[in-house]
Amino acid sequence: MTRPPGLLVAAPRSGSGKTTVVLGIQRALVRRGLRVRGIKCGPDYIDPAFHAAATGLASFNLDSFAMREGLLAAIAGYAGAGADLVVAEGSMGLFDGVRQEPGRTGASADISAMLGWPVVLVLDVSGHAQSAAAVALGCARYDTRIEISGVVLNKVGSERHLQLVKDGMGRVGLPILGALMRDADLMLPERHLGLVQAGETVELESRLDHLAHTVERSIDLDRLVALARPTRAVALDAAQMLPPPGQRIALAFDQAFSFTYSHLLAGWRAAGAEIKTFSPLADEPPPPDCNTCWLPGGYPELHAGRIAGARRFLSGIRSFAESHPIHGECGGYMVLGRTLEDSEGVVHPMAGLLPVDTSFAKRKLHLGYRISQLLHDSPLGLAGQCHVGHEFHYASITGSDKAKDWALATITDAAGKDLGIAGHRCGFVTGSFFHVIARV
Known part of the structure; x- marks a missing residue:
């Protein structure tokens, strides 16, 4: 089975800008000629539809609470078939889930650990400067099963602000892959269940291209792609799959x-x-x-x-x-x-x-x-x-x-x-x- 390289884009908390960063990365890599497959951790319908719009390929969900390891592996293998790279998006905070045994919590970290995908951490630095490094360091040390390979700084207020954040990050040794300035135009419209659906978003294609252009100028994509690792081999078992309700x-x-x-x-x-x-x-x-x-x-x-x-x-x-x-x-x-x-x-x-x-x-x-x-x-x-x-x-x-x-x-x-x-x-x-x- 094809096991393309993958990586997980996650954040310490919800509202950090994961989705906009992920969509920008996905569309930017597609514009380079790569076949990119989106993955969403956890139970979510709206983000995968945006992934599909950004990449041209259906996006799949992986959930460590709802799916046992064999089904997770089967879906990851199916999703990776024919793709050059898997760019997965975390849900909520990187370690947020339910109270279950390790590996079965529904947290995004479980997916990274099982499939061997390194984590790119999106940090919303709008409310702090050097302290952002302490947050990143805490995430890097919290769970020894996973590797945080780099960070993307989001919602940077100014060049001075960026330098202060970089000073802090330099002390903890986590590489900065890029920085996005605070920009209201990067935000996608929302409603009561989260984002407005992809199919209803006005001028979605131009929005995605704007995100891609911003990412191309702000993130070292060559370095990011080089961080991806082959999907770890796990025994496949699709027995959990829901049979068709009819022919x-x-x-x-x-x-x-x-x-x-x-x-x-x-x-x-x-x-x-x-x-x-x-x-x-x-x-x-x-x-x-x-x-x-x-x-x-x-x-x-x-x-x-x-x-x-x-x-x-x-x-x-x-x-x-x-x-x-x-x-x-x-x-x-x-x-x-x-x-x-x-x-x-x-x-x-x-x-x-x-x-x-x-x-x-x-x-x-x-x-x-x-x-x-x-x-x-x-x-x-x-x-x-x-x-x-x-x-x-x-x-x-x-x-x-x-x-x-x-x-x-x-x-x-x-x-x-x-x-x-x-x-x-x-x-x-x-x-x-x-x-x-x-x-x-």
Whole structure:
């Protein structure tokens, strides 16, 4: 199996500018003629879509809590095939994760340690000068499994500021690969779940080229590429991969339904399944020759009125549900429900296939890993099977038939705390706020 060199771009904390630096590096290297594969550590849909836009190749997720070592290796190998270089992006802080045994915390450092990728540390130096070196040194010494090979200074205020930071870095011996000055034009637009989706970002190509141009002027790319190391060989085991929910899968895909993991789609295709996309926002029903329908998450709350008026889509999915399985994750679950209240308090009728009403006006953050055990057969698998995934949404359930006979699964959090029942099942239709990543 091809094992191209890779490196991990990470930071001591969220908000340091990892994504903008990563996108600039990816696009700059593509402009040099390299085939660059993006990777995102942890459960995230939005950043991988930007990676794909920057590189022209689908980006994959690696998660040390949700995925065992064999599956991580299998996905890394699949993602690396045909690439010249893997540029991975960390999540949150480099060592941030859940309380589990070393190597299974979900932290970005676990991925670096397992696959042998060196770390390039992005430091937001806007609030300090020489002290930035102490932060970098702490990261370098915190975990002996990994190697921090260089730093990129971000949000530098002036040449004087840069010299002060360099003085501190010189004392700890960590090489500076480059420095980006503070520039509001480098920031990407955000909304409640993070960045605005790649497909909705205005003038995305020009933004990516601007990032690349900034990186080309500010970072020693030759030195950065030379730091990359071949992906460490690990025994492959794809047994955790979720089997295809059907032979021909109707997949909703547009600006309201875009949160799908590349490793799931690749796994389904590798198992022989055919995936046909359709757009509810374009008032398209599921293709009638498919035998399963999958409605992923996304931002349906931003398009609730348009979905409510999509008569061909709603009538088509109701007809599909009479004889074929349908599963909805998060936003897809909301659309399969009875009603969806938008942020303005307007209640919109949805498909009415599951006994649940949801609201985005009554916002509450639901965030974290989830371990589920299916109570009934569904497109996810057979009753009793367990899966690991995550929730990340602000929507609330305002009305629901909560009897266990209607529920899809029981769930716990990453620490094993019982969170009760989750989701719904009605006839051939199932759904929940839970995004599945892999089988347990």
